[in-house]
Amino acid sequence: MKQQKTGVELAIPVHPYLQAALDATPGEHLTFLTTETAKPYSGNYLSTSFREWCNAAGLPQRCKPHGLRKATCRRMAERNVPDRAIMAITGHETLKELVRYSKRADQARLARNAMKAMIG
Secondary structure, three states, rough: OOOOOOEOOOOOOHHHHHHHHHHOOOOOOOOOOOOOOOOOOOHHHHHHHHHHHHHHOOOOOOOOOHHHHHHHHHHHHHHHOOOHHHHHHOOOOOOHHHHHHHOOOOOOHHHHHHHHHOOO
């Protein structure tokens, strides 16, 4: 994929859960998320639609598409994925950028995992 903001190209493997969903989705187009007219979403239109979907689901205003990226960083950090590996998925170029995204990782779980690493 190519990052919209930086233009950097990333090779990101497809997660098995996503692959299963893609395999189960009828594919008439190369783009899987399409508008009612079967056209790809533009960035702004996708954000607007995402907000509408969140509202319809009763989710709080803090739920935004970008939050999915932050949640992914946090979940990878909680699973002890090395920082450089997380950066390879997210496209962050500096550790400082990544820390901003993953700082909410579960501190207690990280501490337990660190202690296990020291014992084992």
